[in-house]
Amino acid sequence: MKTGILLVLFGLIAFSPFISLAGAQQAGEGAAQVTVSSVDLNPGVFFEGDTGIVMVEIINNGLESVAIRRATMYDADISILSSSYDTTTTVGAGNRMQFTFTIKADVPPGIYYPSFSLDFRDAGYLRYPVQIRVENDPIEISVLHKPDTYSAGRKEQIDIMVGNPRDNAVGSVIVHFRGTSLDPAPSSYFIGTLDPDKAQKISFNITPAEPTSLEIAADYKNGINPHSSMVTLPIVFGESKRQADPILSNILVEYENGKYTLTGDVTNAGLEVANSVVLSAGEGAEPVNPYREYVVGSLQPDDFSSFELTFLAENTSKVHMNVAYRDVDGNPYQRTTPVVIPPKNNAREDSPGIAPAMIAVILVSAAVIGGAIWYSWKKR
Amino acid sequence: MKGMLPYLLFRPDTFFSERMKEPEDLKIPGIIVVIGAIISAVTAYLMSGVYSGLFSAAAGEGMASMMGAFSALSAFFAFLILWWIIFAGIFYLLSMAFAGNGTFRRTLEFTGDGLVPVIIGLIISAIVSLYYIPLVEVPVISNIQDPAAVQRFMSDILTDPAFREFTRISAVISVIFLAWSANLWIFGIRHARNLTVRNAAIVVLIPVAIFAIYTLYTAFVGMPFLGGP
Numbered sequence: 249m250k251t252g253i254l255l256v257l258f259g260l261i262a263f264s265p266f267i268s269l270a271g272a273q274q275a276g277e278g279a280a281q282v283t284v285s286s287v288d289l290n291p292g293v294f295f296e297g298d299t300g301i302v303m304v305e306i307i308n309n310g311l312e313s314v315a316i317r318r319a320t321m322y323d324a325d326i327s328i329l330s331s332s333y334d335t336t337t338t339v340g341a342g343n344r345m346q347f348t349f350t351i352k353a354d355v356p357p358g359i360y361y362p363s364f365s366l367d368f369r370d371a372g373y374l375r376y377p378v379q380i381r382v383e384n385d386p387i388e389i390s391v392l393h394k395p396d397t398y399s400a401g402r403k404e405q406i407d408i409m410v411g412n413p414r415d416n417a418v419g420s421v422i423v424h425f426r427g428t429s430l431d432p433a434p435s436s437y438f439i440g441t442l443d444p445d446k447a448q449k450i451s452f453n454i455t456p457a458e459p460t461s462l463e464i465a466a467d468y469k470n471g472i473n474p475h476s477s478m479v480t481l482p483i484v485f486g487e488s489k490r491q492a493d494p495i496l497s498n499i500l501v502e503y504e505n506g507k508y509t510l511t512g513d514v515t516n517a518g519l520e521v522a523n524s525v526v527l528s529a530g531e532g533a534e535p536v537n538p539y540r541e542y543v544v545g546s547l548q549p550d551d552f553s554s555f556e557l558t559f560l561a562e563n564t565s566k567v568h569m570n571v572a573y574r575d576v577d578g579n580p581y582q583r584t585t586p587v588v589i590p591p592k593n594n595a596r597e598d599s600p601g602i603a604p605a606m607i608a609v610i611l612v613s614a615a616v617i618g619g620a621i622w623y624s625w626k627k628r
Numbered sequence: 629m630k631g632m633l634p635y636l637l638f639r640p641d642t643f644f645s646e647r648m649k650e651p652e653d654l655k656i657p658g659i660i661v662v663i664g665a666i667i668s669a670v671t672a673y674l675m676s677g678v679y680s681g682l683f684s685a686a687a688g689e690g691m692a693s694m695m696g697a698f699s700a701l702s703a704f705f706a707f708l709i710l711w712w713i714i715f716a717g718i719f720y721l722l723s724m725a726f727a728g729n730g731t732f733r734r735t736l737e738f739t740g741d742g743l744v745p746v747i748i749g750l751i752i753s754a755i756v757s758l759y760y761i762p763l764v765e766v767p768v769i770s771n772i773q774d775p776a777a778v779q780r781f782m783s784d785i786l787t788d789p790a791f792r793e794f795t796r797i798s799a800v801i802s803v804i805f806l807a808w809s810a811n812l813w814i815f816g817i818r819h820a821r822n823l824t825v826r827n828a829a830i831v832v833l834i835p836v837a838i839f840a841i842y843t844l845y846t847a848f849v850g851m852p853f854l855g856g857p
């Protein structure tokens with residue numbers, strides 16, 4: 249009996265290496281069924297210096313559970329900010345498990361492959377290179393339309409295009425319009441997510457009060473990393489090449505009935521319509537009734553209208569005529585034209601001289617009265 | 629009166645000596661003065677057309693007509709008071725210096741009679757004004773609230789050649805006929821106040837000369853405060 253028991257124990261001891269080898273072989277086959285099912289990067293493409301998240305998902309395709317001792321990620325260039333998974337855990341048959349790592353791309357643009365490493369408790373390990381792309385292509389701002397020149401108080405429209413040349417979408421895109429005395433409308437424009445190779449057209453207005461610079465800034469996020477693109481437009485004042493240009497011509501000035509009367513034509517020599525055209529006497533002249541001002545109204549390009557103004561002018565040979573008008577946006581403009589006027593005294597020299605009849609009346613009266621007085625003294 | 633008018637105008641000494649024999653009566657002189665006042669009022673109304681622009685700017689077209697009527701009324705009473713009452717009063721007071729005696733009523737009566745030449749002069753001036761007033765270029769007043777604009781308006785009127793010429797011709801005519809009236813007044817005051825011809829001439833010619841000089845001065849030199857020439 250004793251001998252039998254000893255033989256069994258001996259046999260177990262003798263065959264134990266084969267039993268453990270077979271178990272190891274069985275565990276190694278289980279680990280081989282664990283694969284990386286997906287890798288998710290946020291952001292999809294990094295800027296240099298961006299911080300992002302790498303999520304690696306594994307799946308156990310085997311029929312047995314697999315024990316995992318450690319999961320980690322490492323690379324010589326990419327910084328791994330988060331810690332390794334050092335707690336032993338088990339992935340059940342057919343189950344999935346996700347591992348998330350925080351990385352920082354403090355590297356020049358390029359393609360990097362940090363390794364995801366999964367150490368099994370019972371058999372070997374799994375290494376999986378994760379592709380990380382680093383690009384520095386920013387959001388592009390293109391100016392589609394802008395005025396040639398600007399004027400104080402005149403509202404101008406500017407059209408821009410915001411495009412995403414990157415291979416990943418960027419989010420929270422907001423376009424800001426900055427500058428002193430510009431009064432932009434809208435003050436900013438929210439785009440949101442801008443997909444790769446897509447663009448968004450934006451129109452906005454500015455009303456500059458003084459020459460300045462307009463900064464168009466597109467703020468956006470690549471993952472959790474804020475970025476900004478900026479374009480600067482100089483706001484230079486000057487005359488628009490297309491703006492309305494009212495010209496006074498055929499001017500005739502006459503002095504009569506105690507006032508100057510100026511008649512003439514106003515012609516729009518510009519390429520844009522002149523609205524609310526009003527003519528008035530300016531410096532050197534004092535408007536009087538009946539034509540203190542003359543409202544022409546709208547003048548199309550190459551169109552003209554006659555006008556008449558009445559005014560007084562003292563001690564001057566030159567007065568200024570003001571032409572006030574507005575563009576299609578209602579921005580006011582004024583143009584001043586000097587006009588030489590004839591001397592008032594010359595105009596009044598046409599007055600009558602002493603009429604001979606009046607002289608005769610005076611002489612006859614004097615003679616009659618002289619005679620009457622002489623007669624009255626003689627005959628008294 | 630009708631038959632006595634030549635006597636008044638050409639033989640005033642005889643006319644007034646005859647009138648001294650009659651009781652004092654202001655009816656005829658009153659009629660003469662009222663006629664003169666009416667003519668003066670008509671002339672003033674015609675002249676107000678020159679200033680109608682000022683009145684219109686101040687208070688509208690209706691106001692211009694009203695101001696014309698007001699001018700006529702003012703001229704009417706101004707003639708009554710100035711040419712009759714004041715002149716008679718001055719003659720009466722000055723004649724006191726020469727121990728003149730006689731009632732003020734008689735002085736008033738003869739002063740009124742002596743206004744006939746002045747009235748003739750007024751008629752001629754009114755006719756002359758019908759010729760000149762349409763020639764006056766009435767200026768336009770820009771702002772009635774602006775004293776400078778009103779000053780300029782007045783200046784423009786007073787410097788208007790037609791208006792200036794009318795003013796001067798009218799002044800000369802007035803002075804000529806005033807001289808005729810003065811001649812009548814000399815004899816009238818002589819009898820009314822019982823003065824010598826010399827003293828009566830002094831009494832009459834002093835105020836008349838002052839008035840004539842003033843009239844000619846304002847017509848030819850102007851009134852600076854009105855912006856005259």
